[in-house]
Amino acid sequence: MTLTTQQEMNEAFEFLTLYKNEQHLTEQWLSNRICEVETTGEYVPTTEELTFGARVAWRNSNKCIGRLFWQSLHVFDERKLTDPQSIFQALLRHIDFATNNGKIRPAITVFAPGKVRIWNHQLLRYAGYETVDGIVGDPDSVAFTKVCQELGWQGEGTPFDILPLVIQVEERAPELFNIPNEHVLQVNITHPEYKKVEELRLKWYAVPIIASMRFNCGGIDFAAAPFNGWYMGTEIGARNFADENRYNCLPAMAEAIGINSDTNSFLWKDRALVELNIAVLHSYKTAGVSIVDHHTAAQQFKLFQQQEEGHGRDVTGNWTWLIPPMSPATTHIFHQPIANVILKPNYFYQKQPF
Numbered sequence: 302m303t304l305t306t307q308q309e310m311n312e313a314f315e316f317l318t319l320y321k322n323e324q325h326l327t328e329q330w331l332s333n334r335i336c337e338v339e340t341t342g343e344y345v346p347t348t349e350e351l352t353f354g355a356r357v358a359w360r361n362s363n364k365c366i367g368r369l370f371w372q373s374l375h376v377f378d379e380r381k382l383t384d385p386q387s388i389f390q391a392l393l394r395h396i397d398f399a400t401n402n403g404k405i406r407p408a409i410t411v412f413a414p415g416k417v418r419i420w421n422h423q424l425l426r427y428a429g430y431e432t433v434d435g436i437v438g439d440p441d442s443v444a445f446t447k448v449c450q451e452l453g454w455q456g457e458g459t460p461f462d463i464l465p466l467v468i469q470v471e472e473r474a475p476e477l478f479n480i481p482n483e484h485v486l487q488v489n490i491t492h493p494e495y496k497k498v499e500e501l502r503l504k505w506y507a508v509p510i511i512a513s514m515r516f517n518c519g520g521i522d523f524a525a526a527p528f529n530g531w532y533m534g535t536e537i538g539a540r541n542f543a544d545e546n547r548y549n550c551l552p553a554m555a556e557a558i559g560i561n562s563d564t565n566s567f568l569w570k571d572r573a574l575v576e577l578n579i580a581v582l583h584s585y586k587t588a589g590v591s592i593v594d595h596h597t598a599a600q601q602f603k604l605f606q607q608q609e610e611g612h613g614r615d616v617t618g619n620w621t622w623l624i625p626p627m628s629p630a631t632t633h634i635f636h637q638p639i640a641n642v643i644l645k646p647n648y649f650y651q652k653q654p655f
């Protein structure tokens with residue numbers, strides 16, 4: 302690996318001190334461990350340290366409302382893998398473990414730092430195609446879809462084509478892998494009362510697995526460390542389906558529930574939004590796929606805040622992300638200031654590889 306800088310060494314020592322404190326290890330343990338790191342001139346976390354780091358990184362994720370469950374994160378240590386085919390297999394294992402027939406389990410798979418890169422934004426995501434009659438699929442995926450096509454991939458051209466995995470090892474050309482259907486749990490969207498909603502033929506995948514962020518821990522950047530939780534309904538119903546620059550479904554939804562959509566002050570968008578979000582929650586629940594509504598998620602976040610306070614830790618957060626995109630003022634989060642202080646370990650954005 303590349304030379305470890307003093308700054309990185311300091312971050313390693315800081316992380317090991319946090320680990321020692323929270324795991325109730327001795328001063329003796331810490332000085333021995335630091336001595337090891339100094340002797341080798343490089344910090345290589347043990348699997349236990351990595352596991353702790355990934356969980357604390359979740360705890361420190363200021364944009365995440367679901368942090369109550371940070372200690373339940375399952376960590377797959379796959380730093381030994383260096384060929385694309387075996388990395389692909391590890392990603393399928395992650396998808397299967399996380400999906401768990403719908404009873405979603407939070408997990409992260411950590412790959413070798415400085416060696417592995419996954420080009421996808423999420424392990425499971427829909428393609429977006431520019432066509433003469435506008436974009437088909439997810440507009441957010443248009444650029445990446447083109448990359449996949451240039452690498453030889455061909456989608457079916459439906460609004461919901463699952464993109465292939467694009468895996469790069471070191472400076473070699475990226476390799477493309479199709480995800481077999483049996484690994485991809487998806488939910489068809491229906492509404493408990495408005496039967497026409499089914500005719501919109503909407504669906505979404507069960508598990509959001511962010512693959513584009515770097516896991517920073519003890520001075521090391523793990524550029525490939527895909528992680529997942531389960532969905533909060535509004536992510537799908539109030540953003541992915543509702544945003545004008547995503548699937549833009551509110552006009553079709555208004556029609557499906559039989560309301561007039563030409564007067565702003567009738568609040569047709571708001572009404573369509575509510576019914577669309579009811580449909581998302583209803584469909585996931587009926588399919589037996591874990592999902593949380595934003596009111597319950599806010600209550601869970603409150604428990605997290607109390608739990609953290611009990612441990613003498615300040616909860617940091619990014620208010621603009623923590624408030625849900627529907628009815629935000631019905632949650633306590635809206636009415637409470639929260640400091641957006643960035644702690645480490647954490648998950649950070651990084652430059653797109655394409």
Ligand code: ARG
Nearest residue numbers: 509529530531532533536537
């Ligand atoms: N908002 C993103 C999406 O709609 C997923 C982000 C992670 N979400 C989560 N619940 N862990 O796909």
